[in-house]
Amino acid sequence: MKCKKCKEDIVLLLYGELADKDKGEVMEHIKECPECADEWESTKGVFALLDETKEESAPEADWDRCWGAIQTDIAEKPKGERRKRTERERRFVVRPGWVYAAASVFVIFVLGVLIGRFWLTSDTQIAAAPGIQASGSSEYIKQSLSEHFETLKPLLVSYANYSAEENGRETITLDKEIVRSLLIQNYLLKKLVLESDPQAEEILEDIDLILREIKNMPSDDQWALSQVKELIHEREILFKMDILKTL
Amino acid sequence: MVYDERKMDEIALVQSAQEGSVDAFKFLFEDNKRRILSLAYQYTKNLEDSEDIVQDTFVKAYHSLQKFNIGADTNFSAWLYRIGINCSIDHLRKNKKQKDNIMPTDDINGLSAPTNTSNPDNTHHKREVREKLEQVLDTLTKRQRMIFILKHYQELSIKEIAEYMDCSEGSVKKQLFRAVSVMRKHFKCFLPENRYEMQKV
Numbered sequence: 001m002k003c004k005k006c007k008e009d010i011v012l013l014l015y016g017e018l019a020d021k022d023k024g025e026v027m028e029h030i031k032e033c034p035e036c037a038d039e040w041e042s043t044k045g046v047f048a049l050l051d052e053t054k055e056e057s058a059p060e061a062d063w064d065r066c067w068g069a070i071q072t073d074i075a076e077k078p079k080g081e082r083r084k085r086t087e088r089e090r091r092f093v094v095r096p097g098w099v100y101a102a103a104s105v106f107v108i109f110v111l112g113v114l115i116g117r118f119w120l121t122s123d124t125q126i127a128a129a130p131g132i133q134a135s136g137s138s139e140y141i142k143q144s145l146s147e148h149f150e151t152l153k154p155l156l157v158s159y160a161n162y163s164a165e166e167n168g169r170e171t172i173t174l175d176k177e178i179v180r181s182l183l184i185q186n187y188l189l190k191k192l193v194l195e196s197d198p199q200a201e202e203i204l205e206d207i208d209l210i211l212r213e214i215k216n217m218p219s220d221d222q223w224a225l226s227q228v229k230e231l232i233h234e235r236e237i238l239f240k241m242d243i244l245k246t247l
Numbered sequence: 248m249v250y251d252e253r254k255m256d257e258i259a260l261v262q263s264a265q266e267g268s269v270d271a272f273k274f275l276f277e278d279n280k281r282r283i284l285s286l287a288y289q290y291t292k293n294l295e296d297s298e299d300i301v302q303d304t305f306v307k308a309y310h311s312l313q314k315f316n317i318g319a320d321t322n323f324s325a326w327l328y329r330i331g332i333n334c335s336i337d338h339l340r341k342n343k344k345q346k347d348n349i350m351p352t353d354d355i356n357g358l359s360a361p362t363n364t365s366n367p368d369n370t371h372h373k374r375e376v377r378e379k380l381e382q383v384l385d386t387l388t389k390r391q392r393m394i395f396i397l398k399h400y401q402e403l404s405i406k407e408i409a410e411y412m413d414c415s416e417g418s419v420k421k422q423l424f425r426a427v428s429v430m431r432k433h434f435k436c437f438l439p440e441n442r443y444e445m446q447k448v
């Protein structure tokens with residue numbers, strides 16, 4: 001049994017969700033592996049701590065007030081009637097020009113990757129000039145990274161500078177397809193820099209996380225917006241992007 | 248229409264509520280209010296928010312009553328519980344107060360270091376654990392948080408959670424494992440070394 005599987009199974013075992021056969025395998029592995037034995041002990045300990053808070057039931061609510069509010073609401077709005085959104089609630093949709101610019105850059109990038117992959121870097125060329133290929137490849141990655149960062153920058157700056165107070169109820173609304181394209185672009189670059197440039201790989205990982213958050217967030221979710229903003233600041237994405245571009 | 252108090256079964260109450268009886272709906276409210284409050288309170292750790300969630304849940308349920316298919320849907324309580332889960336997640340998402348309470352992970356490590364682990368039964372220790380738990384829950388995603396609450400505190404099975412959350416059991420296990428990993432990371436400092444001996448399962 002691999003440690004990763006064992007660690008996952010420890011959680012299931014403690015929750016009583018593991019079959020007897022798998023239980024035996026986990027316990028056998030724990031006996032032989034000090035790391036998993038430590039995981040087992042600490043998880044059990046943490047469960048015991050958390051169980052101390054289990055007994056605390058919810059305080060009694062003001063049920064009369066609660067039912068009163070429900071009754072008022074259902075009396076005001078007949079069944080099935082949907083409340084119309086007020087003018088104030090309607091979100092202002094921002095569709096900045098860079099969204100289209102990002103789409104164009106992405107199309108050019110994909111075309112570049114395809115042309116480079118199928119026509120310019122055949123095996124015979126590599127065999128003929130390995131030195132040139134190596135340096136050319138590194139230059140190509142650097143240029144691709146730079147272009148990718150340039151495309152991303154306006155988007156990340158918008159989120160990094162987003163302020164609920166200043167922007168009022170406005171939100172940043174993006175075409176999910178664009179974000180998906182950026183995610184694919186990011187993924188391709190991650191594959192390209194894999195292991196050859198740990199710094200670039202790390203920042204691409206962070207960007208991947210942020211783009212996924214953006215892609216999955218509802219358009220009017222102020223809380224999620226602030227989370228993305230925090231992520232960008234916390235991981236110093238914009239700063240790292242600038243540094244990498246200058247290297 | 249006179250209701251034979253609580254003896255009237257759920258289906259009959261739902262049918263009456265679907266026909267427009269607010270009284271029947273009140274019986275359904277009385278039967279289910281505590282379970283929804285318990286879920287909401289464990290999820291938000293705030294009574295005021297939990298009361299709001301209970302209200303939202305029942306209002307939404309009332310307006311969606313026609314969608315509840317007595318023959319096909321399992322039971323009203325489960326259907327309502329599912330609405331309660333969604334309302335809890337939505338409430339946390341919309342609640343701006345919650346946003347202000349969120350702390351970076353580093354701050355969590357520093358803020359609630361245990362001051363007394365020698366006597367884990369004392370009130371102070373329990374309060375520390377509870378406060379820490381609230382902070383750590385804030386670092387989880389809304390779904391991870393809900394899955395963790397449903398498993399650890401509501402003690403539902405992974406299969407039930409998957410049904411309520413409308414996702415696969417594999418996805419529930421993955422999210423649960425992540426949530427427990429975060430808990431372990433932050434609560435490890437509360438554990439006295441060698442306090443727990445290996446026991447046979």
